[in-house]
Amino acid sequence: MSPMRYEKFMVAGGRGWRWHLRADNGRIISMSRETYVTEHACDYSIALSKSSSGAPVSRL
Numbered sequence: 001m002s003p004m005r006y007e008k009f010m011v012a013g014g015r016g017w018r019w020h021l022r023a024d025n026g027r028i029i030s031m032s033r034e035t036y037v038t039e040h041a042c043d044y045s046i047a048l049s050k051s052s053s054g055a056p057v058s059r060l
Helices: 039-054
Strands: 005-010 017-022 028-031
Antiparallel strands (some): 017 028
16 A cells, blocks of 8 residues: 555646545545645645644544
């Protein structure tokens, strides 16, 4: 199996970018909730997601 990976892609019609995180088993386990106008903004969102691994979990 391949390692977990972020995959970014242009939405249909070329109107923006989205990303998802694919697990080792091939399933999507996380995805962007919005469409980003630029690829750079999509990359920034991925970087924010990656940097949140140490964030605490709160039960609401």
